[in-house]
Amino acid sequence: DGGITQSPKYLFRKEGQNVTLSCEQNLNHDAMYWYRQDPGQGLRLIYYSQIVNDFQKGDIAEGYSVSREKKESFPLTVTSAQKNPTAFYLCASRPQGAFSGANVLTFGAGSRLTVL
């Protein structure tokens, strides 16, 4: 079955460490997204990529980095510069082009990062 796989599901990090969250999709989608979710808040966009080797900052990109070397993969690195990284991170993807009735975001199961 096609879908989005995020790993790890749970991750603990000490302050000052960088960590990388994996996102892999086999949906043949061109666009991929990383969102951050905090309790009681909506999703906030960290980075997105519409094509391989290209990505754009979202609203809260500071302290995060991404790469898009393959269509299927869009890993997110949470760096030590991110002051409050404890959150639930969601990866999503969708086909190329404008949002439409058929062109909607498909989400992975999420990764919960806790800073000790």
Next chain:
Amino acid sequence: ELKVEQNPLFLSMQEGKNYTIYCNYSTTSDRLYWYRQDPGKSLESLFVLLSNGAVKQEGRLMASLDTKARLSTLHITAAVHDLSATYFCAVLTDSNYQLIWGAGTKLIIKP
């Protein structure tokens, strides 16, 4: 700047009752999405509303869009426990093909 507000943010109701969740947004948009999230889980697409007056229904849930009022509603009819979840609306911005998300409405349905 597009802002999306949902209300209520928390709703506890009895099975069998009807209720409505509201999603207001601040600037022009003609595409609105509703998603459902179970605790600790991913988001599942419920409805896509693409034009003024659009109405979609699935089971006990019905969503509508009024682009002139910049308002979408998610109506729950004769609620059942399985509908307990957090419901998010998201609105498409005119540029950058991005969605702006509401804070979510946590719905608890008691037997």
